[in-house]
Amino acid sequence: MVRRWARLITGLAIGACLAVAELVYVAIRWPRRWALALTEVERRRLARWHDVESSSDYDDRAAVKYLALRSLVGLLGGGTLVLQAYGLVIGGIAVGQLATGVMHPSGLVVVAPLGLVLLYGSLQGLLGVASLERTLALRYLGPSEQELLRRRITELAESRAGVVEAVDAERRRIERDLHDGVQQRLVALSMLLGRTRRRAVHDRDDLLAQAHDEAQQILNDLREVAWRVYPTVLDNLGLADVLAGVAERAGIPVKLSFTITGRLPTPLETAAYFVASEAVTNAAKHSRADLVTVEIGMRENMVTVRITDNGIGGADPSGSGLSGLARRVAALDGHLTVTSPDGGPTVVTAELPCSG
Secondary structure (H helix, E strand, O other): OHHHHHHHHHHHHHHHHHHHHHHHHHHHOOOHHHHHHHHHHHHHHHHHHOOOOOOOOOOHHHHHHHHHHHHHHHHHHHHHHHHHHHHHHHHHHHHHHHHHOOOOHHHHHHHHHHHHHHHHHHHHHHHHHHHHHHHHHHHHOOOOHHHHHHHHHHHHHHHHHHHHHHHHHHHHHHHHHHHHHHHHHHHHHHHHHHHHHHOOHHHOHHHHHHHHHHHHHHHHHHHHHHHHHOOOHHHHHOHHHHHHHHHHHOOOOEEEEEOOOOOOOHHHHHHHHHHHHHHHHHHHHHHOOOOEEEEEEEEOOEEEEEEEEOOOOOOOOOOHHHHHHHHHHHOOOOEEEEEOOOOOOEEEEEEEEOOO
16 A cells, blocks of 8 residues: 555656646647657656556647646646645644644644645545546547557457467376376286286285276376366356365365355356366475465456465466466456465466456
């Protein structure tokens, strides 16, 4: 919260200084190419301090109109900052007078409520100026329909390529699991059965028991591989019950919080399952964590999947597992973020848009 206000105030202070130059430009009507230069400075300021996305797809006329209005908004922001600074100075003087005995403590009954009201008003004024900044930028510097269309085409092309790459990576992973796991166990089972055939009938019990255990393990391995392709019980049980099963099989304590009522669309349930399952599996294998928390809920129109472990951190978002999850989420117009500083904790968050 403090950092957010610091960024807001810094951005508005820089904007107030720029407003003076912009007002001079509008008054003197210097060459229009200067308007483009000033507007580019404004775009960088908005992106750096106010997280406002704009586009270079604008002409010099739009730049001049934007600067004419923006200069007034910038001066308004500067005036609000001056008022706030004045209030802080008065407040400091009042505290000093109270500490030195010049002001009686009863004076706070009058000064404190007035100061709080002015502080609240100035803070709301800063938020209002920031909102005006955003509105003006989107109105005059916002992406055009052609730019938005180009971006959307690029996003779709990237997500399509990502899905193809993720499918290929998953296929190779399944082939590796079948080759290194199931196939090797089948070879071992075949050798056990061959040895059993060569034994006398009354001396086959030990080998038959070993063969039976090996067959059970092969079934478990096949079941795990099938679940990586698609957990069919997801259609019948729903996401909450399937994730409860994942928590039971994780090998470490997993705390599950599921606050969504009703069923989600199948693509969302599938993506949420794979994100949670892969993150829990990674935590169990690599994080040295003793607790994993899985939280799945709805925020506005987004399904949020958050997995947190208290392990050693250091997870690599560019690794095959997490990057594959990112591509899977991106295919649904979602977003996956991974924060994993050394020493932990590791937090994997997926946000999936839900139109329903």
